[in-house]
Amino acid sequence: MSFWLVLTVNSVTFGGLLFLLSAGFSLIFGLMRIPNLTHGSLFMLGAYVGATFVVGLLGFQLNFWLAAVIATLTVAAAGALAERLLLRQLPGDQLAQVLVTLGLSFMAADFCLMVWGGDPLSVETPGGLGGFARFGVAVFPIYRLAIIAIAVVVALGLWLLLDRTRLGAMIRAGVDDPDMARVVGIRVSQLFTIVFALGAGLAAFAGIIGGPILSVYPGLDQDMLPLALVVVILGGSGSLLGSFVGSIIVGFIYNFGQALLPELAYFVLFMPMLLVLLLRPQGLFGRHVP
Amino acid sequence: MSARNLAIALAFLALVTLPFWMPGIYYINVGSQILFYAIFALGLNVLVGYAGLVSLGHAGLFGVAAYATGYMLQLGYGHTEAILVALVIGVASMALYAVLSLRSTGIGFIMITLALGEILWGLAYRWISLTGGDNGINVPTRPAPFGYSLTVPTTFYYVTLIIFVASVVLSAVFVNSPFGASLMGTRDQPRRMNALGYHVWMIRFYACLFSGLLTALSGILFVYYTQFISPQTLSLTSSAEVLLMVISGGPGTLLGPIVGAGLVVVVKNVVSGFIERWNFLLGAIFVAIVILMPEGLVPGTARLWRLAFRKRAKPVKTETPS
Numbered sequence: 001m002s003f004w005l006v007l008t009v010n011s012v013t014f015g016g017l018l019f020l021l022s023a024g025f026s027l028i029f030g031l032m033r034i035p036n037l038t039h040g041s042l043f044m045l046g047a048y049v050g051a052t053f054v055v056g057l058l059g060f061q062l063n064f065w066l067a068a069v070i071a072t073l074t075v076a077a078a079g080a081l082a083e084r085l086l087l088r089q090l091p092g093d094q095l096a097q098v099l100v101t102l103g104l105s106f107m108a109a110d111f112c113l114m115v116w117g118g119d120p121l122s123v124e125t126p127g128g129l130g131g132f133a134r135f136g137v138a139v140f141p142i143y144r145l146a147i148i149a150i151a152v153v154v155a156l157g158l159w160l161l162l163d164r165t166r167l168g169a170m171i172r173a174g175v176d177d178p179d180m181a182r183v184v185g186i187r188v189s190q191l192f193t194i195v196f197a198l199g200a201g202l203a204a205f206a207g208i209i210g211g212p213i214l215s216v217y218p219g220l221d222q223d224m225l226p227l228a229l230v231v232v233i234l235g236g237s238g239s240l241l242g243s244f245v246g247s248i249i250v251g252f253i254y255n256f257g258q259a260l261l262p263e264l265a266y267f268v269l270f271m272p273m274l275l276v277l278l279l280r281p282q283g284l285f286g287r288h289v290p
Numbered sequence: 291m292s293a294r295n296l297a298i299a300l301a302f303l304a305l306v307t308l309p310f311w312m313p314g315i316y317y318i319n320v321g322s323q324i325l326f327y328a329i330f331a332l333g334l335n336v337l338v339g340y341a342g343l344v345s346l347g348h349a350g351l352f353g354v355a356a357y358a359t360g361y362m363l364q365l366g367y368g369h370t371e372a373i374l375v376a377l378v379i380g381v382a383s384m385a386l387y388a389v390l391s392l393r394s395t396g397i398g399f400i401m402i403t404l405a406l407g408e409i410l411w412g413l414a415y416r417w418i419s420l421t422g423g424d425n426g427i428n429v430p431t432r433p434a435p436f437g438y439s440l441t442v443p444t445t446f447y448y449v450t451l452i453i454f455v456a457s458v459v460l461s462a463v464f465v466n467s468p469f470g471a472s473l474m475g476t477r478d479q480p481r482r483m484n485a486l487g488y489h490v491w492m493i494r495f496y497a498c499l500f501s502g503l504l505t506a507l508s509g510i511l512f513v514y515y516t517q518f519i520s521p522q523t524l525s526l527t528s529s530a531e532v533l534l535m536v537i538s539g540g541p542g543t544l545l546g547p548i549v550g551a552g553l554v555v556v557v558k559n560v561v562s563g564f565i566e567r568w569n570f571l572l573g574a575i576f577v578a579i580v581i582l583m584p585e586g587l588v589p590g591t592a593r594l595w596r597l598a599f600r601k602r603a604k605p606v607k608t609e610t611p612s
Contacts, residue, residue, distance in 0.1 A: 093584075099537065103574070
């Protein structure tokens, strides 16, 4: 009984992390029409930058949350730069843009290996969240519950941003019809940079928040990118609700698959994605067929 | 004899005599690597260059053929059976890939093939009872056709060369056939081709099968070359590497992927002797080529060549219609 309960909580926690990762992926995909193959690298980069300060590799330690903010801002800036300097060189050529993100992801992976070495870094759970919560017979680590709470708060914040602000309205217009958005005077190319930075920051935030659970190691990027891809294909691109539902589904499939069918875990993970591609190519909540 | 044919004849001569003027076994082995990677790149080029379908999952197919060979040998079958089964499984996997991914083109095709490649990688990595997981499968022997043992590097090189030349000829015939023309038609004007009565999906499907055949061939050569196969071979990095070969050399040309394969293999072998940061360089070359020379090295150089040549040539007389 408790096994299933713990597995369920772990699934929801992982789903929360995946949401933080894939919300940006989904927005970038919806707006720019490209799967950003650096997204796993941004996650890893955020985790490494954050871990540097939490572990104190530079000789001083920072508070976990301060480190998380620094990691988020650094990676968001890096994402904005990559968009401005590289992707901007290839306007409208989605294929070339995908290839550039692919090349960048290799450079980022090797960069992390060069700077932080091959040994995994373990990140300590932030102070005050290290204990366990007891509900009846079941015991849960508080930090996992905290991640769920953070994901829900970020989801609400993103929803408010997209649904209630002028910037959000412009982004939605860009996702729905970029050409028409341009005609009515929205600077869509500026939105590209903003959304890219936002997505990069969210991915980095997910990386450092996930640090205490997943630890930080080379290859983290390659582990996370396919998951983001599955979430967005399941949920549909450019849809916040889609990434939320998709993340929870993938969180469950991933954890239950690992626990029950370890040999076929990857296969089980990708099957629903293939089914969705075959039966509903725009995803559960998406509006475009990629 | 035109300059182009002369160059091809010279290159062919150089390839045939390579074991005689190369200083050592190491270099002959690098030559074999270039040749079987060139076959792989030619296979991917059928899709990327001629069908306009970019696959990021081809390392999965390459690996499936290699694993099939290794597994058959592990079961105790002979080399002939192993190779035949691996070819069939390779092409059949490509057919499955095609059925799933040809629902879309462009970005959608990339994403589906990427996902399929990751599935195959995950299976190779996790399905330990079948694939040995991270330990991979060892292939202790190489075949000995007609009594020539392939354990001799020079013999292996020549067998690879024969298969390579056959693949190039086959690709040339394929591309220059009416079918090749219709394939390029589906790349440039799918709707018009459809309106003209061509079965666009079927044309693409056949192109996929041909690509799968070349990929499986190179996968089998690869597994006999390294005598070992592990999940690393199926990873996204490998798929990207072969895509880099095609794109750097020039997609949609026959020479391009071969030059690209040579470039990548040489850079990889030479550079990794000096620095560990091969992946960083791979990424940087990738980004640079996509942004600076999107048509690839071979067409790019050819264009520069023509530009330089034309300046000195006399203006061509235009025929006046009578």
